[in-house]
Amino acid sequence: MKVTTDTICSDLLKEVEEYSGEKVASCIQCGKCSGGCPMLEAMDLLPHQVMRLAQLGLKEDIMKSKTLWVCASCFTCAARCQRDLDLSKVMEGFRVIQLRQKGGNTMHPRQLTPEQLKDAPQQAIISGFRKYSK
Amino acid sequence: MRYSLYPGCTLKTKAKVFEETALEAAEALGLEMVELEEWQCCGAVYPLAKDEYFPLLSPVRSLAAAGERGEKLVTLCAACHHVFKRANHAIKGDREAREKVTGYLEVDYAGDVEVVHYLEVLKNEVGFDRIREKVKSPLEGKKLAAYYGCLLLRPEKEMHFDDPENPTILEDFIRSLGAEAVQYPYRTDCCGAYLSITEEGLARDTVGKILKSAQRNGVEGLVVACPLCHYNLAKYQESLTDTRGGEGIPVHYFTELLAQALAEGPAEEERT
Numbered sequence: 001m002k003v004t005t006d007t008i009c010s011d012l013l014k015e016v017e018e019y020s021g022e023k024v025a026s027c028i029q030c031g032k033c034s035g036g037c038p039m040l041e042a043m044d045l046l047p048h049q050v051m052r053l054a055q056l057g058l059k060e061d062i063m064k065s066k067t068l069w070v071c072a073s074c075f076t077c078a079a080r081c082q083r084d085l086d087l088s089k090v091m092e093g094f095r096v097i098q099l100r101q102k103g104g105n106t107m108h109p110r111q112l113t114p115e116q117l118k119d120a121p122q123q124a125i126i127s128g129f130r131k132y133s134k
Numbered sequence: 135m136r137y138s139l140y141p142g143c144t145l146k147t148k149a150k151v152f153e154e155t156a157l158e159a160a161e162a163l164g165l166e167m168v169e170l171e172e173w174q175c176c177g178a179v180y181p182l183a184k185d186e187y188f189p190l191l192s193p194v195r196s197l198a199a200a201g202e203r204g205e206k207l208v209t210l211c212a213a214c215h216h217v218f219k220r221a222n223h224a225i226k227g228d229r230e231a232r233e234k235v236t237g238y239l240e241v242d243y244a245g246d247v248e249v250v251h252y253l254e255v256l257k258n259e260v261g262f263d264r265i266r267e268k269v270k271s272p273l274e275g276k277k278l279a280a281y282y283g284c285l286l287l288r289p290e291k292e293m294h295f296d297d298p299e300n301p302t303i304l305e306d307f308i309r310s311l312g313a314e315a316v317q318y319p320y321r322t323d324c325c326g327a328y329l330s331i332t333e334e335g336l337a338r339d340t341v342g343k344i345l346k347s348a349q350r351n352g353v354e355g356l357v358v359a360c361p362l363c364h365y366n367l368a369k370y371q372e373s374l375t376d377t378r379g380g381e382g383i384p385v386h387y388f389t390e391l392l393a394q395a396l397a398e399g400p401a402e403e404e405r406t
Contacts, residue, residue, distance in 0.1 A: 038323045070333060072329050121148045123178050123362045127213070127362075128331040131179060131328065
């Protein structure tokens with residue numbers, strides 16, 4: 001990946017820090033978040049890589065990443081971060097940047113299967129919509 | 135002592151047995167738990183974006199109602215507990231959140247209702263030693279294992295529930311019922327939560343790791359405090375079929391085992 005003044009979105013860091021309340025710039029890339037993440041196998045960017053790309057302001061690479069949508073907000077990374085950063089808040093920050101755009105929702109009622117409607121606990125369905133639709 | 139009880143949506147529909155057995159066990163232990171009036175859904179997830187105040191309205195409305203009764207608010211579902219604890223934390227520590235949310239709801243609430251999980255009542259107010267004394271049908275010889283999941287434990291500085299990396303409360307609970315508490319590596323890992331709706335394959339893989347780990351350690355039953363963990367762990371039992379010929383590992387709400395252990399056993403009933 002080539003980092004140039006054209007690819008760097010300088011407002012991104014400020015924007016995600018504002019939404020998440022987390023000091024993304026203070027990440028030192030130790031990798032403990034990625035080492036303990038239970039969803040790692042389904043991610044195209046590892047959590048510490050998202051942090052680095054955010055520091056560099058590479059918005060497009062982050063916004064197209066599947067990682068934002070497979071983070072289940074389990075807070076394991078937050079429990080282990082030596083810089084006391086909560087990456088689930090950072091991921092939520094990036095999700096809301098996308099979700100608040102027109103047509104940005106990634107979960108729709110029609111995608112629920114009859115089995116899910118019959119068996120899934122309300123908790124699952126409400127959580128899903130709260131996370132993936134605004 | 136009288137407590138206000140917040141059952142939450144799922145316990146009134148898909149996880150009725152969780153509430154029923156909790157009330158049964160409370161009666162056996164002499165705990166008075168009275169359902170909060172006019173409660174509504176807690177919102178299921180705590181809003182993680184800093185400027186999202188709307189999802190705090192619902193939990194704060196229930197918390198303010200509990201405040202009027204002046205009793206501790208007892209939760210059962212791990213998600214409800216998580217949301218209430220963190221909503222309280224926001225109302226206490228974030229002035230803008232407090233002013234916006236209480237102003238909109240027209241309530242006077244400062245985040246001071248004490249929210250306690252049923253397990254915390256058992257540990258801190260009843261005591262596991264007293265539970266051991268009250269058990270009439272000990273679960274002797276049963277190899278049970280705790281599955282904590284995420285929401286009760288993390289983030290530690292807001293939940294103050296147990297050590298987030300090495301919790302012991304559920305193991306202590308299991309032992310107080312007379313069963314063996316088996317340790318296995320994945321007890322605090324995420325089950326995939328609501329990804330079972332959007333990314334089924336991923337949730338299946340995550341649950342598979344937890345179940346196989348439990349199976350390798352000889353676990354005969356998993357003990358949970360979250361309806362979504364229960365759903366996921368019970369749903370993806372096929373991860374075990376290749377190694378155990380279709381036999382799964384039963385998943386129990388902790389209250390089911392508590393009510394069972396506190397009740398007279400069948401042998402005793404025959405005698406009376």
